Amino acid sequence: MRIWLISFGLLFGAVELYQWFAALNVPMPIYIACGIALAIASNSSKPSDTISNPQKMNFVNPQNISEVDARVAKSLPPTQISFKIEPPTWKKKTAPSD
Structure with missing residues (x-):
């Protein structure tokens, strides 16, 4: 019974709020x-010199781009197209002959 009263009180308070x-x-x-x-509050923990000095930010180092690309390429499944795309073939409609 106590849980019902607490639940009702919390729900009532939430609706009123x-x-x-x-x-x-x-x-x-x-x-x-x-x-x-x-x-301001969300960025207060970051050092202020990262704005003036972007080298201190946590970006991928340009020298390691090829290593990162190689690791990403190894983690991706091979992409192969298993069907051939052909242009549509249109059939001419012929008028019915009597």
Whole structure:
């Protein structure tokens, strides 16, 4: 019985919270400010010198491209076409003769 009461209470709270958020009207500058704050917060752990020095970023090293291509090519299944593509053949319609 306790689980039913807890489940009902959580569901009721979630529905009420959803209705409250649905009725909330926020102006556009608040959305923009929140987006900027979210971008700053998500990038705060990255060092600031990676923007000015792209060599420190985690990209594939250009010298290792051929090695990466070889590893990718080995991991892919062989691609073979097992049928021949031919142009369609059109049959002429003949008028019925009486």
